[in-house]
Amino acid sequence: MTTVDLSRFDNAWYRPGATLKRTLWVLVNAWVLKSDLPYPSLLKAALLRVFGARVGRGVVIKPNVNVKYPWFLTVGDFAWIGEGVWIDNLAPVSIGAHVCISQGAYLLTGNHDYTAPYFDLMIAPIEIGDGAWVGAKSIVLPGTRLESHVVVAAGSVIGGKTEPYGIYRGCPAQWVRRRVIRPAADALPETAP
């Protein structure tokens, strides 16, 4: 029976960024992003941008957020990142506009090839479409694409493909129903006469 040998694990091919940049980010992340104090979202967005993130306008970032590599992060306009969210982006994570990532959610991009003798690192991006909602304490697995306006219920574990406006729940998450959004009270009719 073949066994795994972590002493020969080799991720030298994975070069996520210059050492100095990563070291500085560890400090900013620990002292500002992960702080329990309510630093302004504008400050945190500005720091993320300094380190290479693309962050839209009107983004809300709550306390105790953990971002691995900001230069692999894109956040659209008016998106929200809740308290205690962990964006573990060894690979690119793209969060659309008007997305809500609720408190305690975890976005996972790293994996290992468990069929490989040295447990090779594998990474895969996450894309979250406009208007989606990742519920509190839920987990998004590597390589997942949450389509436009998907809802992931609190505490769920989601991976693979999704359908636009699908509501998913469970561990692993299953499609449960379709999300229907009411027109705004002041909206123009969709089909004008």
Place this chain on the structure above:
Amino acid sequence: MTTVDLSRFDNAWYRPGATLKRTLWVLVNAWVLKSDLPYPSLLKAALLRVFGARVGRGVVIKPNVNVKYPWFLTVGDFAWIGEGVWIDNLAPVSIGAHVCISQGAYLLTGNHDYTAPYFDLMIAPIEIGDGAWVGAKSIVLPGTRLESHVVVAAGSVIGGKTEPYGIYRGCPAQWVRRRVIRPAADALPETAP
């Protein structure tokens, strides 16, 4: 297809407390309640009471506990709040007497109307009956009432209605069996002659 617009999100109706009070609590919560150092339960209970919580006697509060708004919190006599518990009480949370909230559990009271174009905030209280046990790393959803002596197994996600003395497990949690408690060795018989 209607889309969600978080730029028009409006929770002005939600007034959880005066700004000064909330700001002071953020500091006390970050420096004392959420500390990894083992400050005495009596100190933490006293601080919660100063900020409006109703906390019974004999309450045990472990390190790294996160309470959103103490003025929305009631804790009964001899209840335990474990390490890393997060009481995210945008709405009232009532914890009965002799309740154990185990380590890492999360009590969620906030929600959003995902059918609304501006993703309206919704809140709902949590009530936990006497003698209940919320297992480690489990999640209690908004509006849940855990009846007397309910058990929620570790890592479960529970919502909705429960039966007294019911044992629940899974994501979402299902009833698995009834909890039967042995009489104490020194107890008087329940039906005296």
Place this chain on the structure above:
Amino acid sequence: MTTVDLSRFDNAWYRPGATLKRTLWVLVNAWVLKSDLPYPSLLKAALLRVFGARVGRGVVIKPNVNVKYPWFLTVGDFAWIGEGVWIDNLAPVSIGAHVCISQGAYLLTGNHDYTAPYFDLMIAPIEIGDGAWVGAKSIVLPGTRLESHVVVAAGSVIGGKTEPYGIYRGCPAQWVRRRVIRPAADALPETAP
């Protein structure tokens, strides 16, 4: 109906270590192990050993790791302990060689007898066999033995008995398939002529 009475909870029989030792460990754990700063694994392994842990060579320990009692901890050669892992070892936890405990995983050894009127503490050890992989944000329940090269998928809750090289997923986790590891490219054939 019998009720539970936590005011009479009695765990005096449980003597996990001298008060001074436990107090010092709380400080080292809070300031070094649980720090978000990337202290060297060698330093953290050395501190664990000073407090009685048996830690092999080549062990990797990421930031923000929480260990309850190091004197109840054994970690084999070339094992990895990921960011945010919580080893809540009221009872012995043994982690084999070449094991990966991924980020955010939780190892739980404490339990309560919910049929007892005073909610007696129960503890049970965890053993993790060589080459196993405990996925990110998964939960290992008290008394679990993960056999050699078991894989627990991210976000799962696992307990009870397992089969060697079994892959488990879900809440509660179920066996899903067998793990097959390819021979290393430079490996000698298993059966030489």
